[in-house]
Amino acid sequence: MAKFEYAPAPESRAVVDLAPSYGLFINGEFTESQGGSAFKTVNPATEEVLSEVTDASAADVDRAVAAARRAYNGVWGRMSGADRGKYLFRIARILQERAREFAVLETLDNGKPIKESRDVDIPLAAAHFFYHAGWADKLEYAGLGTNPRAHGVVGQVIPWNFPLLMLAWKIAPALATGNTVVLKPAETTPLTALLFADVVQQADLPPGVVNIVTGAGATGQAIVDHPDIDKLAFTGSTGVGKMIARSIAGTRKKATLELGGKAANIIFEDAAIHQAVEGIVNGIFFNQGHVCCAGSRLLVQENIAEDVERRLKRRLQTLRVGDPLDKNTDVGAINSKAQLTRITELTDAGEAEGAERWDNGCELPAKGFWFRPTVFTGVSQGHRIAQEEIFGPVLSVLTFRTPQEAVAKANNTPYGLSAGVWTEKGSRILWMADQLRAGVVWANTFNKFDPTSPFGGYKESGYGREGGRHGLSAYVTTESNG
Amino acid sequence: MSAPSVDPTARARDLLGVSRLTNAALTSWLHGLPGVDQVGCEGRAAGLGTRSIKTTSKAWAIDTAISMIDLTTLEGADTKGKVRGLAAKSLHPDPTDPSTPSPAAVCVYGDMVATAREALGDAPINVAAVATAFPSGRASMPVKLADTRDAIAAGADEIDMVIDRGAFLSGDYLGVFREIAQVSEACVREDGTRARLKVIMETGELVTYDNVRRASWLSMLAGGDFIKTSTGKVSPAATLPVTLIMLEAVRDWRDLTGEMVGVKPAGGIRTSKDAIKFLVTVSEIAGDDWLDPFWFRFGASSLLNDLLLQRQRMRIGAYSGADYVTDDSPSLY
Numbered sequence: 001m002a003k004f005e006y007a008p009a010p011e012s013r014a015v016v017d018l019a020p021s022y023g024l025f026i027n028g029e030f031t032e033s034q035g036g037s038a039f040k041t042v043n044p045a046t047e048e049v050l051s052e053v054t055d056a057s058a059a060d061v062d063r064a065v066a067a068a069r070r071a072y073n074g075v076w077g078r079m080s081g082a083d084r085g086k087y088l089f090r091i092a093r094i095l096q097e098r099a100r101e102f103a104v105l106e107t108l109d110n111g112k113p114i115k116e117s118r119d120v121d122i123p124l125a126a127a128h129f130f131y132h133a134g135w136a137d138k139l140e141y142a143g144l145g146t147n148p149r150a151h152g153v154v155g156q157v158i159p160w161n162f163p164l165l166m167l168a169w170k171i172a173p174a175l176a177t178g179n180t181v182v183l184k185p186a187e188t189t190p191l192t193a194l195l196f197a198d199v200v201q202q203a204d205l206p207p208g209v210v211n212i213v214t215g216a217g218a219t220g221q222a223i224v225d226h227p228d229i230d231k232l233a234f235t236g237s238t239g240v241g242k243m244i245a246r247s248i249a250g251t252r253k254k255a256t257l258e259l260g261g262k263a264a265n266i267i268f269e270d271a272a273i274h275q276a277v278e279g280i281v282n283g284i285f286f287n288q289g290h291v292c293c294a295g296s297r298l299l300v301q302e303n304i305a306e307d308v309e310r311r312l313k314r315r316l317q318t319l320r321v322g323d324p325l326d327k328n329t330d331v332g333a334i335n336s337k338a339q340l341t342r343i344t345e346l347t348d349a350g351e352a353e354g355a356e357r358w359d360n361g362c363e364l365p366a367k368g369f370w371f372r373p374t375v376f377t378g379v380s381q382g383h384r385i386a387q388e389e390i391f392g393p394v395l396s397v398l399t400f401r402t403p404q405e406a407v408a409k410a411n412n413t414p415y416g417l418s419a420g421v422w423t424e425k426g427s428r429i430l431w432m433a434d435q436l437r438a439g440v441v442w443a444n445t446f447n448k449f450d451p452t453s454p455f456g457g458y459k460e461s462g463y464g465r466e467g468g469r470h471g472l473s474a475y476v477t478t479e480s481n482g
Numbered sequence: 483m484s485a486p487s488v489d490p491t492a493r494a495r496d497l498l499g500v501s502r503l504t505n506a507a508l509t510s511w512l513h514g515l516p517g518v519d520q521v522g523c524e525g526r527a528a529g530l531g532t533r534s535i536k537t538t539s540k541a542w543a544i545d546t547a548i549s550m551i552d553l554t555t556l557e558g559a560d561t562k563g564k565v566r567g568l569a570a571k572s573l574h575p576d577p578t579d580p581s582t583p584s585p586a587a588v589c590v591y592g593d594m595v596a597t598a599r600e601a602l603g604d605a606p607i608n609v610a611a612v613a614t615a616f617p618s619g620r621a622s623m624p625v626k627l628a629d630t631r632d633a634i635a636a637g638a639d640e641i642d643m644v645i646d647r648g649a650f651l652s653g654d655y656l657g658v659f660r661e662i663a664q665v666s667e668a669c670v671r672e673d674g675t676r677a678r679l680k681v682i683m684e685t686g687e688l689v690t691y692d693n694v695r696r697a698s699w700l701s702m703l704a705g706g707d708f709i710k711t712s713t714g715k716v717s718p719a720a721t722l723p724v725t726l727i728m729l730e731a732v733r734d735w736r737d738l739t740g741e742m743v744g745v746k747p748a749g750g751i752r753t754s755k756d757a758i759k760f761l762v763t764v765s766e767i768a769g770d771d772w773l774d775p776f777w778f779r780f781g782a783s784s785l786l787n788d789l790l791l792q793r794q795r796m797r798i799g800a801y802s803g804a805d806y807v808t809d810d811s812p813s814l815y
Contacts, residue, residue: 003770004542004761009534115532274730275522318766327534424517444519 006320009327011114015101018191021052024060024214025197027067028207034059036215041190044111045324045333045368053190056213061182061222064211068153068180069228071208076180077150081137088133088176090203095126095168098199102192106164107324109191111333111369112287114325124449125168128467131451132176135472139177142469145478150178151254152230154475155223157244158193159236160186160335161290161391167193169466170233171210172451177475179231182211182223186236188336190214221247229253231475235292238389238415238460256464256474258292258456260389261417263438264410265295265446268403269304271422272444277311280395283420283446285319285331285373289393290339292461293418295446297379297386299406302399309377309397316360316373323365331393334369343371343392350376350385355396381412389415403428407435416458420446439465490663490705497703497738505656508700512655515699518691518727527722533762540758544793547757547785548575550775551585552610552746554783556617556714559814565594567810569601576790577808579797585786586775587640591616592629595636608639610680614665617684617713619644623664630668634677641669642680642781644713645697647687655700662704680746680779681706685724686716694724698731708744714781719749722759729768745772748781754792757785783811 021038023030036057040049054060076084095102102125103117112121139148154174158166163185174181185193193212200210213219220240224232224247234244235258248255265283267276283295300308324332334340351357359372371392379386379396386396400406410419419438421429433441439456442448449455454470456462464474491503500507535543553572555564568588576582587608588598598609611633615621621629630641643665649657662681669677681701685694701709709728712719725747732743745768751757757780764772772778790807 002765003773004546004765005539006533006535007537007539009536119532271516272519272522273516275519275526278522278526327532424519444522 006328008323010323010325011104011107011118011327013104013108013325016105016108018051022054022190022194022214024054024056024064025194025200025210025212026060026064027211028201028205030197033057034063036060039187039216041109041188043108043368044188044335045365047367050108050191053194053214056184056215056219056222058222060213061219061226064182064213065153065155065223065226065228067208068182068211071206072150072152072180075206076175076209077152077178079178081139081178084175084178085133085136087203087205088129088136088172091199091205092126092129092133094199094202095122095129099123099126102164102195104325105195106192107332109189110160110163111324111335113329113332114327115329116287121162121165124451125165128165128168128172128451132172136176139472139476142472144469144473144476145480148177148476148478151475151477152179153228154179154181154231154233155226155229156181156183156233157220157223157236158183158185160189161287161292163189164192164196166235167196169235173466173471173475174233175209177472179475180209182213182229184213184215184220184223187214187216224248231255233464233474234258238462241462254474256456256466257462258464258466259417259460259462260415261292261294261457261461262297262387262389262413262415263293263295263418263420264297264299264406265420266400266406266410266422266432267298267300267304267308268421268423268425268428269301270424272424273304273308273311275444276422277308277315279420279422279444279446280312281315281319284395285316285393286447288331288334288371290335290391291447293440293447294391295418295420296390296394296396297410298395298397299400299409300397301406302401305397305399309375312375313358313360316375319360319362319373321362321364321370321373331373334371334392337369339391340369340371343390343394346385346388346390347374347376347394350379350383350396353383353385355379355383355385381409387413403432407432411435411437414460417456417461418442490666490703494659494703503656503659505654508655508659509653512696512700515695518695520691523691523726524723527726527763530726530763530766531722531759533759535758535762541796543758543761544754544789544796545583546773547754547761547780548789548793549583549586550778551780551782551786552587552589552748553585553786554589554714554748554781555811556589556591556612560591560594562594562597564811565590565597566601569598571786571808571810572607573602573605575786576793579794582790582793586779589642589781592633592636592638595633595638599637609637610640610642611636611638612642612644612713614643616642616644616682617715619646620648623661626661627664627668630665634669634671638677640678640680641665642682642710644682644684645701647684650688650693650697650700658700659704662701662706666705678707679705680708680710680744682710682713682748684713684716685711686718691723691727694727695731698728699735702731702735702743706743708746708779710746710748710781712747712749712781714749717750720747720751720781722763725760726763726767729764729772732772733768742771742777744777744779746779746781751780751782752784752788754789757789
């Protein structure tokens, strides 16, 4: 038994007021479904049912798109940028005021540790609204082209790993540029989006500007296929992204897709090793590894590999896995049973293919969906765990000998979302960033996000950028780009 | 404690793999240590600072922190009366609650060692003396050694020496090594036992984290029993990131040599909340072996009363206030 045991420090649930069931947020109010059904959303840490939400039908999606179109034609599309900005500032401030409520709800529905929802997800979501609020009346000067104009009605489908943050990434730029929105949150994490509907009402946003329809794949497909959608924005798996691209081929719809990743986190022999170990941990165990840009492949220079592995394993033994609402929890629950099954299947394959498996041996709660922080050593490029996105707390360790070899291995993947480079040599950072085919290259850090910085992928990690001026450009047409 | 079995110079030659210990050899060894990324290091320290320590673990941490304090007075205006007051305070930190632990040591200037020793009697509280031309360290070696021997002769259990920061910053690592090794030798008493040596690096004057790491390794190599951040006379003194780097150093040193070295942040730690952040950092960086007054100390004066206030609050359920803890170090001004 450790000398210094941390007593439980749970965040209170009292701040969250959950309804037994939720309808759909269409045209500024919650409405009953027409022909849809219902499904339950659970707390993945306990399997407790949190609430029942609507599985929206195609008719519901049609109503939502019609409401968005009316709002676009009637009020939002004509409103001055300065006035749109006021609404966005208001939403940002309300998110800050209700931050604790959102953080607790996000943790309940998603399973992520409260320290992450409290310190990362919610503050960043508010920051995205603040950032885009500032652009609303300055689009002419954003360097997007001449006379930037909104597309109209935007359909948005977001994933379960950062539910409110992904909502903010989608809704903030869409509204700032004058578009109206139909958004579908992921089926396992709909609750913060539904609470956001409450914020939309509180901010007195005109009805129909933001519509939230819950549901599963069929609801998403109905949004994608709806003829009155002008633009789609999707974050999720590469498989679904390809389906969307096929669905809209030959239509006028524009799309941005932010898809999977298999990022290399590259550690050179001259790296600041103690901080690099932290960067490896943050890269793959942040948010249980449910991060599209997670540093899931560790590429470590062979002459320091043994030392790095030893330090990493020691560090992982101090990770606190358990109750996501406990303020000292570092790693929370896997978001769903389906995801746990996928992680288990891929890690079993890793073992079967001959990689050496290690986990930190921590105790796991009896109920809920859990997976120990796991490291595979002796991994080669041919292994499935080096190629496929696991989307869980599982790190594959590969080695390299020269910078050229590191680049070749890092780029040898169909994905290209992010990469990390750890070296004390500035010139090498610049050279690597130039060679790596990844949308984001972090130098001596990992998993850092900011609304001013564009984010997006190369290759099968998708197209289009979110955040920064680049992100704005996806939501407007100009006289130069049509 | 008995004299160290290893001669630091011989061990340094062995660890560095050289037949003669030169400044060049020391330089290449110290400059070969991994660098410290400032942003990452400060981020890690800030993360540890968000740990939420409540109820039973808070009570344990408060008592542990009290037992790790080197209760300190290092003023030109120190008198025997002031030192006796400090000794009395460490014997009975909270007269309303005899279960309160005592600090580990009382830390004074060399000329106050005898007074402190006499006032403490047989109590298991050490007397630590600052030496070697504290706080600047600007004196010749014979003076520094005489300063040390004087404190030892007066009964000091522990010596807190300062390194020559000028020598360190100018690259004279061998000079600093020799200085520490000689003071360590001067810590040996006539009967062959020796006082434990704390090496103050004055990290506020070394400025960079790379320097803090190098100075930590140099101090351990030269035979320091403790590495200590600061004199308390220079700002910034003991910061969490600096202490984190020192805790990494003692952990990595044990991996290399099998030996443990203590860590003492000193100066600027005034609240229980801060002290608990340091204990969290000790636990998660170096490990629980260091959570012991033999291996970790706080150089502090006002910290003790804040810990006592928190301790009273946990016992009676309400804040009492500053007038309910005894104050033996009020400001002169």
